[in-house]
Amino acid sequence: MTALTFPCTIFSTQRKMNDRAAADMRYGDLTADQLQKRYFLTDVSEKVNPYTGVRLSPFNLPQSRFYTPHSIRNAGACSYQACAQLLFDEMRSLSWPFSIYSPYRQLINKMIDHMQYANGAPFSDAALDMALRNQLLEDNSGKSSLDVIETVVNSNINYKQKEFPKPKFQSFDTAIQTTILPKFARKEDSINGLGITVHDIYSIEIKMLSLQVHNHSWEAKVQYVAQDHFGLDDNDIMKDKFRQFKFFKIWFVLQRYEKYGYKPFFTNMNAVINLSGGKK
Structure with missing residues (x-):
């Protein structure tokens, strides 16, 4: 019987990595007229009109009691670059309710900075890797992908040959499809910074990096490579x-x-977890 060799990919989602054709990766493709009429984005900012560059104050906000029509005509407009800076600064100030307190609370401002300055380059951070790892290890839903991987190895391993039979390889994919894969849509994620930065992970690959079989037990290293889109x-x-x-x-x-067209980007996460099992 042919043995499975490692490392190998034991599961991948239908949605693939680095999918720049995804709808949330579009940028700079809409006019001011489309944004206001199709998406109803008229009241966007408290600081500046994003379409005209006019800075806003209590005197030229239509909803303000101090509003007068001539105040808009007399207001000076700033450049699109200066306007974008005001909008990014406002985003940062508005991010705090989604990231009140946690080890991940600084992630959203890092990612806003990345959107502003990195021109669409991929983003990674040790805090995101830690969040992915913790989410996997703390999954007590009863549909943990780690638990299923452990079960598949325990059920199919050949202790006599000290190997995992290659014909049983498909068992991983079949079993993992029944599980709940990592995402950050829990109640606590709405205020810990993970719901706003990642939320629902777009694609995942699970790799078994190594599998060591002993007389009555085994040890494995499993890697989760996850990717979301900040867009x-x-x-x-x-x-x-x-x-x-x-x-x-x-x-x-x-x-x-x-007029802006700031590029969305791929958010990359990585976690390596040790698994073990054996004969009962």
């Missing part, structure tokens, strides 16, 4: 849970408005 698509901004917050309106305009 918004049409469906996101049309949902009430997003459009009620200026944070997401500003994000969408900075990403999709043709």
